Amino acid sequence: MAVAIPEVSEKAAPDDLGPHDLAAWTFNRSTAQAYARQWTQNTGETHGYRNSAYYNFDPNDCTNFLSQVWHQAGIPEQFGGLGPPDLDWYGTKSTGNSSPNWRLVNNFKHFWVEEFYAAVTYVETPSADYNSASPGDGIMWDWNDDNNPNTHNYTHFVIEDSYGTNITYTDPPSGHVDYFSGDVVQQHDKDRYKAPWNYGYRNGNLITRGGMHAVTVQYVGR
Numbered sequence: 001m002a003v004a005i006p007e008v009s010e011k012a013a014p015d016d017l018g019p020h021d022l023a024a025w026t027f028n029r030s031t032a033q034a035y036a037r038q039w040t041q042n043t044g045e046t047h048g049y050r051n052s053a054y055y056n057f058d059p060n061d062c063t064n065f066l067s068q069v070w071h072q073a074g075i076p077e078q079f080g081g082l083g084p085p086d087l088d089w090y091g092t093k094s095t096g097n098s099s100p101n102w103r104l105v106n107n108f109k110h111f112w113v114e115e116f117y118a119a120v121t122y123v124e125t126p127s128a129d130y131n132s133a134s135p136g137d138g139i140m141w142d143w144n145d146d147n148n149p150n151t152h153n154y155t156h157f158v159i160e161d162s163y164g165t166n167i168t169y170t171d172p173p174s175g176h177v178d179y180f181s182g183d184v185v186q187q188h189d190k191d192r193y194k195a196p197w198n199y200g201y202r203n204g205n206l207i208t209r210g211g212m213h214a215v216t217v218q219y220v221g222r
Contacts, residue, residue: 027070033136063102105156
């Protein structure tokens with residue numbers, strides 16, 4: 001179940017990672033939640049309402065959108081400093097480019113969990129109504145889980161918003177109406193607003209061989 005956790009204000013980077021390494025980063029979950037709501041519409045389209053300050057990667061914009069949420073929540077862009085290029089994380093148009101860690105699912109997770117050690121992961125139960133995520137966390141999905149932790153291919157991020165009871169959600173592409181209690185998320189591609197966090201699992205429209213696997217990526221600081 002999504003729970004409120006204290007705002008995080010920590011030094012979050014090793015000493016050789018560039019100009020922000022000594023900055024105190026505050027991850028504001030209220031800001032993350034508000035930004036994700038502002039820039040999502042429940043259209044079911046692979047393009048939609050976008051912030052022109054950032055690059056747009058439709059029809060594959062889900063991780064780019066999550067990075068925007070984290071950036072808006074208070075995490076500064078990273079440009080490697082003295083480290084290798086895989087320590088870059090940036091995507092505003094003012095930088096003139098974007099890095100793979102900013103826009104690709106598996107790169108994002110690797111960067112924050114295994115390079116910066118500033119995020120943790122929680123394995124979720126796709127069939128559950130509730131998850132362990134907090135507002136602004138990313139939940140990444142492997143639609144073809146074969147129960148082998150060494151072969152997961154995560155291809156989609158959704159962004160935790162909140163949770164509630166007696167919710168009605170109408171899916172725009174299909175018109176399917178879902179009545180549920182549980183966590184809701186925002187996402188790009190296809191754009192959904194306050195959808196069930198496990199919509200693909202609940203409705204079977206994306207289930208393929210072996211089922212699904214979901215993992216929350218939660219920023220915790222250092």
